[in-house]
Amino acid sequence: MFENLSEKLQRSFKTLRGQGTLTDENITEALREIRVALLESDVNLDVTRDLIEKIRAKALGSEVATSLSPAEQIVKIVRDELITTLGTDTARFKFASQPPSVILMAGLQGSGKTTTSGKLAAWLKKGGHRPMLVSVDVYRPAAREQLKVVAASVGAQLYEGKYDPATDNNTAAVLRLAKAAFKEARDYANDVLIVDTAGRLGIDEALMDEMAQLKSLLSPTEILFVADAMTGQDAVNSAKAFNDRLAITGAILTKMDGDSRGGAALSIRQITGQPIKFLATGEKPDAFEAFHPDRIVGRILGMGDIATLLERADEKIDKSKAADFAKKALSGEGFSLEDFRDQLRQIKKLGSMQSILKMLPSVGPFAGMQQAASSVDEKQFARVETIIDSMTAKERRNSSIINGSRRKRIAQGSGTTVQEVNNLLKQHAQMSKMFKTMGSGGNKMQQRLMSQMGNTQRFGR
Numbered sequence: 435m436f437e438n439l440s441e442k443l444q445r446s447f448k449t450l451r452g453q454g455t456l457t458d459e460n461i462t463e464a465l466r467e468i469r470v471a472l473l474e475s476d477v478n479l480d481v482t483r484d485l486i487e488k489i490r491a492k493a494l495g496s497e498v499a500t501s502l503s504p505a506e507q508i509v510k511i512v513r514d515e516l517i518t519t520l521g522t523d524t525a526r527f528k529f530a531s532q533p534p535s536v537i538l539m540a541g542l543q544g545s546g547k548t549t550t551s552g553k554l555a556a557w558l559k560k561g562g563h564r565p566m567l568v569s570v571d572v573y574r575p576a577a578r579e580q581l582k583v584v585a586a587s588v589g590a591q592l593y594e595g596k597y598d599p600a601t602d603n604n605t606a607a608v609l610r611l612a613k614a615a616f617k618e619a620r621d622y623a624n625d626v627l628i629v630d631t632a633g634r635l636g637i638d639e640a641l642m643d644e645m646a647q648l649k650s651l652l653s654p655t656e657i658l659f660v661a662d663a664m665t666g667q668d669a670v671n672s673a674k675a676f677n678d679r680l681a682i683t684g685a686i687l688t689k690m691d692g693d694s695r696g697g698a699a700l701s702i703r704q705i706t707g708q709p710i711k712f713l714a715t716g717e718k719p720d721a722f723e724a725f726h727p728d729r730i731v732g733r734i735l736g737m738g739d740i741a742t743l744l745e746r747a748d749e750k751i752d753k754s755k756a757a758d759f760a761k762k763a764l765s766g767e768g769f770s771l772e773d774f775r776d777q778l779r780q781i782k783k784l785g786s787m788q789s790i791l792k793m794l795p796s797v798g799p800f801a802g803m804q805q806a807a808s809s810v811d812e813k814q815f816a817r818v819e820t821i822i823d824s825m826t827a828k829e830r831r832n833s834s835i836i837n838g839s840r841r842k843r844i845a846q847g848s849g850t851t852v853q854e855v856n857n858l859l860k861q862h863a864q865m866s867k868m869f870k871t872m873g874s875g876g877n878k879m880q881q882r883l884m885s886q887m888g889n890t891q892r893f894g895r
Contacts, residue, residue, distance in 0.1 A: 443471050443512070443734065461493050464508055476666035476697025481519065481704045488515050513731055519700060520727035521709045528655040528683065533625040534566070534616065536652045540645060540676050541660035543633035545669075546688035548577065550660050550714055551630040552584035553722040554686075557712075558626055559590065566624040568593040568615035570608045570648070571632040581630050588719045593618045605644055608632070612648055629654070637675045645680055656683045658711065663687040663698045670701045677706040684711035687725075699730065755780065769869065771862055772830040775822040778815060817850055821858055824848040833859055 465486050472482040492511045529535040537554070539547045548569070555565040567585045571577035578594070585592040593615040597607050612629060619627040631648065634641045649657065659682045661669035669687075676682055685702050690713045703709055710725045755776060822830060824847035829836050836844070836859060845852045 443468065458494070461490065461508075465490055465493075468512065472697075472700070475700075478667065478670055478697070478701035478705060481701050484704070485515055485519060488518075516700070516731045516734065517727050519704055520725075520730060521703055524724060524726045527711070529625070530655045533623075534619040534627045535625065535656070536616065536654040537626060537628045537656045537658060538645070538648060538652065538654040539628065539630050539658055539660055540680065540682065541633055542637075542662075542672055543574065543635055545633065545660045545662045546714065547633060547660045548580050548584060548630050549717075550686055550688055550712075550722075551581065551628050552588045552590065553714060553719055554658075554712070555585070555590040555626075555628055556588040556719045557722055559588070563626050564591070564624045565626040565628055566591045566593055566615065566619045566622070567628050567630065568595070568611060569630045570611045570615075571630060572597055572604050572607050572611075573632050577630075577632070591622070591624060605647070608644060609647060609651055612652055616652060627652075637672065642676075642679045645676075649680060657681070658683065659685045659706075659708075661685055661687055661698060661702065662689050664689050666697050667701070669698045670705050673702050674705050677708060682706065682708050684709050686710070686712040686714065688714040690715045769866060770831045771822050771825065771833050772827075774862060774865075775819055775830070778819055782815070817848070817854065818858055820848040821845075821850055821855055833862060 468489070469482060469486050472485065473479070477485075489508075489511050492515070493508060539551050539554075541547050548571075551567055555567055558565045567581055567590055569578040569581040578597070582592055582594065593611075595611045595614050597611065615629070616627055618624075629648065629652065631645060632641065648654075657680055659673050659676050661673055663669060673682070673685055685706070685708060687699055687702075687710060690699075699710060713723050713725055715721045715723065821844060824844045825836070829840065829844075836855075841852050841855045841859075845855050848855075
């Protein structure tokens with residue numbers, strides 16, 4: 435996400451490299467390119483104008499640090515203003531003093547409300563809450579059945595209730611289902627009730643009237659507008675309409691993994707005055723993260739997002755297995771192909787290799803890694819795992835016994851070529867040798883690595 439905006443902003447900063455000082459002329463040229471970058475990334479015109487004027491005022495003002503180069507000064511100013519635009523702090527989630535807290539999910543049809551409701555329930559469960567889900571969408575065929583499937587996939591409780599489309603009045607049924615679900619959540623000690631509401635293809639009075647009645651009935655602590663980030667300014671306009679009528683408390687942007695522009699993210703908060711609280715970054719239930727403005731700006735400006743990567747690692751990687759692997763790899767014994775396969779599986783839990791590389795900074799030792807992400811062949815990792823799976827347990831533990839006939843059998847069993855098997859064995863031998871060299875100086879390297887892993891674990895929390 436944000437690839438286009440990040441690339442265009444990086445290009446605009448290049449115009450200031452090699453300049454001795456900031457002047458009206460080079461600032462104007464840089465701001466012209468920044469303006470184009472923002473508009474091409476579908477940032478709202480008024481938001482773009484406001485951002486450019488604030489950047490100009492700071493660049494020409496006394497706040498500029500003389501110790502920085504012109505390019506560094508502009509990057510710092512742009513960073514500060516983008517964070518201010520998105521909200522300086524991570525938005526807090528509100529809970530009622532008397533449970534259950536009600537979360538009303540609002541948005542247009544196709545924005546991903548139902549799937550996002552399930553993801554939010556899974557996120558709350560990880561935080562120790564007991565959410566219940568209910569669908570009050572009596573208009574879309576199979577909408578309530580879809581939420582049932584989603585709830586089962588994340589292990590969340592669901593209130594189904596009864597609805598007969600032949601006899602029930604739609605709005606009356608919606609309110610009855612919502613009221614019954616609230617009672618059920620309270621009786622069964624669920625501290626959060628997530629209400630998946632109906633959507634429409636566009637804004638209409640019937641939708642808004644029904645949402646207003648639900649708000650009056652349930653007194654929700656959160657009204658979250660779910661927006662498809664890929665619709666750009668349409669998502670911003672819809673958010674404004676919902677906010678004007680319902681006073682939303684925040685937004686959730688879906689399909690962020692497919693949005694390379696980022697204009698909706700930069701516009702919604704400024705237009706509505708309400709924070710973005712979550713991002714949905716994929717299809718899986720755990721492809722859902724809290725929105726941290728400073729981290730998002732870091733990604734946009736090529737500074738990476740190490741904090742989120744560490745949090746993912748802390749949550750998903752088995753630290754005892756990682757420590758055992760590091761100890762074995764640095765010892766004279768070395769690591770086996772079985773150990774290597776287990777570590778590949780651990781890394782896959784963090785997401786695609788492309789998404790991991792894009793969270794690394796684009797400077798220093800990581801320079802070029804983000805650009806390399808686009809050329810990563812994710813299928814290659816699956817092929818490596820398949821090759822190792824096609825070996826016997828004895829071969830995985832001792833690769834030196836894999837002779838020519840065994841290599842041919844492994845290639846046939848994995849649907850690959852003997853050359854691919856040879857490449858894997860060669861890479862494994864080279865990696866084993868490198869790790870042994872690192873550990874040959876005694877236990878200092880091992881102790882340092884174990885200490886770093888401990889620090890990473892603490893930082894991730």
